[in-house]
Amino acid sequence: MIISRAPLRMTLGGGGTDLPSYYERFGGFFLACALNKYIFICLNSSAVDQSVKLKYSEAETELNVEVIRHPFFREALLKYGIRKGIELASLSDIPSGTGMGSSGSFIVALLAALRRFKDLPIDKQEIAEEAFEIEVLKLGFPVGKQDPYIAAYGGITAFEIEKNGEVKAKTLQVSDSFIQAFYNQTLLFYTGLRRRSREVLVHQKEATEKEDRSMLDNLHLVKELGYRIEKAIISEDLQALGTLMNKHWQNKRKRSVSITNSCIDGWYDLAIQNGALGGKLMGAGGGGFMIFVCPDENTRRKVSEAFRVTGLKEVDFRFDLNGIQIMNY
Numbered sequence: 001m002i003i004s005r006a007p008l009r010m011t012l013g014g015g016g017t018d019l020p021s022y023y024e025r026f027g028g029f030f031l032a033c034a035l036n037k038y039i040f041i042c043l044n045s046s047a048v049d050q051s052v053k054l055k056y057s058e059a060e061t062e063l064n065v066e067v068i069r070h071p072f073f074r075e076a077l078l079k080y081g082i083r084k085g086i087e088l089a090s091l092s093d094i095p096s097g098t099g100m101g102s103s104g105s106f107i108v109a110l111l112a113a114l115r116r117f118k119d120l121p122i123d124k125q126e127i128a129e130e131a132f133e134i135e136v137l138k139l140g141f142p143v144g145k146q147d148p149y150i151a152a153y154g155g156i157t158a159f160e161i162e163k164n165g166e167v168k169a170k171t172l173q174v175s176d177s178f179i180q181a182f183y184n185q186t187l188l189f190y191t192g193l194r195r196r197s198r199e200v201l202v203h204q205k206e207a208t209e210k211e212d213r214s215m216l217d218n219l220h221l222v223k224e225l226g227y228r229i230e231k232a233i234i235s236e237d238l239q240a241l242g243t244l245m246n247k248h249w250q251n252k253r254k255r256s257v258s259i260t261n262s263c264i265d266g267w268y269d270l271a272i273q274n275g276a277l278g279g280k281l282m283g284a285g286g287g288g289f290m291i292f293v294c295p296d297e298n299t300r301r302k303v304s305e306a307f308r309v310t311g312l313k314e315v316d317f318r319f320d321l322n323g324i325q326i327m328n329y
Contacts, residue, residue, distance in 0.1 A: 001042065001043070001044050001328065002042070002043040002044075002113050002116050002117055002326065002328070003040060003041070003042050003043075003113075003326070003327040003328050004040070004041045004043075004109045004110075004112040004113040004116070004324065004325065004326050004327065005038040005039065005040045005041075005109055005324075005325055005327055006038065006039055006105040006106075006108040006109035006112070006151040006152070006323070006324050006325075007034035007035055007036065007037065007038055007105065007150075007151055007154055007320035007322075007323065008034070008035050008037045008038065008039070008093070008094055008100035008101055008102060008105050008151070009032045009033065009034055009035065009100055009101045009104075009105070009146070009147065009150040009151060010032060010033050010034075010035055010100070010188075010282060010289075010291060010317075011030060011031070011032045011101075011146060011150075011282065011283075012031045012032060012033060012226075012229050012233070012241075012245070013030065013031045013222070013225055013226030013227075013228075013229035013230065013244070013245075013248055014028070014029045014030035014031055014146075014222060014223055014225075014226025014227075014229075015030055015032075015144075015146060015222065015226075015252075016144070016204060016219055016222050016252070016255070017029055017030060017144075017161070017219055017222060017223045017226070018030050018144030018145045018146045018159070018161060019142070019143070019144040019201070019204065019205060019208070020136070020144070020165070021204070021205045021208040021209050022208050022219050023144075023145075023161040023162075023163065023165070024163055024165070025163070025208075026163075026219075026220070026223075027160070027161060027162055027163050028144075028145070028159075028160075028161035028223065029158070029159065029160055029161065029223050029226050029227060030144075030145075030146045030158075030159050030161075030226060031156075031157070031158045031159070031172075031226050031229055031230050031233070032146055032150040032156075032157060032159070033150070033155070033156040033157070033319055034150050034151065034153070034154040034155060034157075034319060034320040034321075034323060035100070035317045035318070035319065035320055036317060036318045036319070036320045037093040037094045037100065037317065038092070038093050038105070038109075038320075039090065039091070039092045039093075039102060039105040039106050039109050040090065040091040040092070040109065040327075041088060041089070041090055041106075041109040041110050041112075041113045042088070042089045042090075042091070042113075043086065043087070043088055043113040043114070043116075043117055044086070044087045045085055045086050045087075045117065046085045046086070046087065047085065048085075049085060049087075050063065050084040050085055051063050051084065051085075052065060052068065052077065052082075052083070052084060052085075052086055052087075052088075053086075053087040053088070054068065054070060054073050054087075054088050054089070055087075055088070055089035055090070056070060056073075056089070056090045058070075060073075063084070065077050065078055065082075065083045066078070071139050072103070072106060072107050072110060072134065072135075073088060073110070075134045075138050075139065076107065076110050076111055076114055076134065077114070079130070079134065080114045080115075080117075080118055082114065082117070082118075086117075088110070088113075090106060090109075090110075092106075097287070097288070098190070098282070098283070098287070098288035098289055099281065099282030099283020099287070099288030099289055100282055100283065100288065100289060101146065101147030101150065101151065101283070103135060103141075103143070103147060104131060104135070104143070104146075104147025104148040104149075104150075104151050105147065105148075105151040107131035107134055107135060107148060108127055108128065108131050108148050108151040108152050108324050109151075109324065111127045111130055111131055112127055112324045112325075112326060113326070115127070116326050122324065122326060124152040124153050124323060124324060125152070125167070125169075127148075127152050127324060128145070128148040128149040128151070128152040128153070128167070129148075129167070131148035131151075131152075132145050132148050132149075135148070142201040142202050142204075142205050143201060145159070145161060145165075145167055146159065149167055149169065150323075151323065151324065152323050152324045153169050153171070153323045154320045154321055154322045154323030154324075155171045155172075155319065155320075155321045155322075155323070156171065156172045156174065156233065156319060157169055157170065157171050157172065158170045158172060158230050172230070172233055172234060173234075174233060174234070174236055175236065178233075178236040178238075179319065181236075181238055182238065183317075183318065184297050184300065185238055185293060185294045185295070185296065185297060185299075185300055186291060186292065186293050186294065186300070187271075187276075187279075187291065187292045187294070187300060187303055187304060187307075187314060188289055188290070188291050188314070188315045188316075188317055189267070189289065189290045189291075189292075189307060189312040189313065189314055189315065190288075190289055190312060190313040190315055191263070191264070191267070191287055191288060191289065191290060191312055192287075192311070192312065192313070193263070193264075193287025193288065203255075203256050203258070204219075204255060204256065214254075215255065218251060218252075218254060218255050221251050222248065222251060222252065225244055225247055225248045225251070226248075228240075228244050229241060229244045229245070229248070232244055238293060238295075239277065239295060241277075241293055242276070242277025242278045242279075242293030242294070242295065243277050243278055244278070245277075245278040245279055245280055245291075245293055246272075246277060246278025246279070247278070248278075248280060249268070249278065249279065249280040249281070252280065259281070260281065264281060264287075264290070267290060267307075267310060267312065268281075268290070270306055270307065270310070271290075271292045271303050271306075271307075273306075274299070274302050274303045274306045275294060275295065275299035275302055275303060276292040276293065276294050276299065276303050277292075277293050277294060277295055278292070278293055279291050279292035279293060289315070290312075
């Protein structure tokens with residue numbers, strides 16, 4: 001039995017510049033942190049049963065890999081030439097469609113398990129790039145590089161993307177006291193709204209390719225704010241981080257009418273009215289999780305109390321510093 005896990009992520013800045021439609025012209029940059037919320041892949045092999053058994057939200061048993069309905073399982077098995085005698089199951093701490101990069105984490109965890117099965121090295125860069133190739137180049141999903149890369153690397157990490165697609169990762173070195181302050185002064189809420197990011201991402205891709213000036217200006221500013229957020233974290237300035245995240249969100253919400261709605265705007269305004277410095281909706285938009293940064297612990301408690309009447313679930317979290325891991329073998 002092989003069990004792998006990959007963390008879900010929280011993007012702090014630069015999201016959207018990791019799509020090929022943007023970085024192939026201007027280069028991209030994003031900053032994300034991995035959370036202690038995971039997707040697990042369990043792999044078991046059989047010398048007797050020659051079928052491929054899959055368990056996720058559905059169940060499949062196939063003798064022919066090419067007809068597997070789940071695209072990630074199908075393409076990953078084909079990539080590694082595994083066609084029989086294997087059982088795979090997935091488990092997740094967080095539902096899909098909630099803005100935490102679950103698809104990227106899923107593929108990263110799957111590829112790591114298959115690599116261990118084939119006695120191949122667990123190379124984070126290679127796994128992240130293979131995951132991107134499957135999701136974008138093979139399957140044509142309109143997503144970027146941030147989800148598989150932060151799932152593979154973990155930590156609080158800045159990623160620079162060259163125009164040729166090469167990604168350079170830099171783990172930010174911060175003190176334990178800053179990390180604890182981050183936990184004490186931030187809030188993460190689950191909105192209960194699940195969404196599909198495809199509409200927002202397709203719109204961004206098409207507008208960027210058409211050189212829509214408003215879209216390009218928006219993404220240029222997103223990248224600039226990402227660099228400024230990186231500096232705020234390196235200098236361990238939570239006040240600046242919260243203020244910059246507010247600017248980041250106000251700019252991002254202009255990108256598409258599908259990014260926000262009256263409920264999301266109302267929740268955001270509620271946090272700001274009760275003293276939060278800023279925050280954002282995770283992922284492409286439309287639902288999922290919201291994070292808010294507060295100036296101190298008292299304000300954090302005030303915002304938390306204000307949200308109790310909304311019905312939103314407050315979620316405790318910590319950073320994952322390891323990225324992709326094989327849990328047992």
